[in-house]
Amino acid sequence: MSEQFNLHVNGKPHQVQAEGSTPLLYILRNDLKLKGTRFGCGAGHCGACTVLIDNKAVQSCDTPLWSVVGHQVSTIESLGDAKAPGRLQKAFIEMQAAQCGYCINGIIMAAEALLRANPDPSDADIVAALERNLCRCGTHVRVLQAIQHAVRSTGAAQ
Ligand code: FES
Ligand code: FES
Structure with missing residues (x-):
């Protein structure tokens, strides 16, 4: 009802x-x-x-x-838009971390949850946080680099 x-x-x-x-x-x-x-x-x-x-x-x-x-x-x-992308959106653009892009919004939200809880994650932390996000294009290496780039660029600040 x-x-x-x-x-x-x-x-x-x-x-x-x-x-x-x-x-x-x-x-x-x-x-x-x-x-x-x-x-x-x-x-x-x-x-x-x-x-x-x-x-x-x-x-x-x-x-x-x-x-x-x-x-x-x-x-x-x-998190932001095309004119004013947020830290992760900006990092994904700068690292060109997408092929078809279909999975990326969900990956960015999973990464955002990680960075809110842990502003300085290890590679293993990032991999664990994205365990439930699939990318059929195999963009995993660049996704990892983009999240590391967001961490390095802005640290804990959003
Ligand atoms: S659409 Fe929700 S997990 Fe696939
Ligand atoms: S970039 Fe195509 S599914 Fe991830």
Whole structure:
């Protein structure tokens, strides 16, 4: 049954009307028009749909709407845009860390969660944080370099 839900997304309140079991990914893309969060597998296996919930990386295709009420949801749009990219977005551009690019928004959100919790991660920390994010193009080496570049460029500052 459709109900009204109050959400907090990218620092702003939103009201949506939907069934509580609706995946957060659908709400973000279809209701809030935040198209940066990608639909990949739709089954919790690829990480393309990764967003932050209270600073933790979560796969939004696997997250029911009801469960995010009272929590802070952040999407890739909250980090920056083409005119003013955030530290990770800038580093990925500078290191050209993408081929088709489909996986990259989810990877950046997983990396953002890591850097919020650990501003100076080791390579092993980065690899562990990205364990749930697949890249079919095999851009892994450049992804690692881009995250290291973001760490070196800005340290703990955002
Ligand atoms: S689309 Fe969510 S994990 Fe693949
Ligand atoms: S760059 Fe194509 S899937 Fe990762």
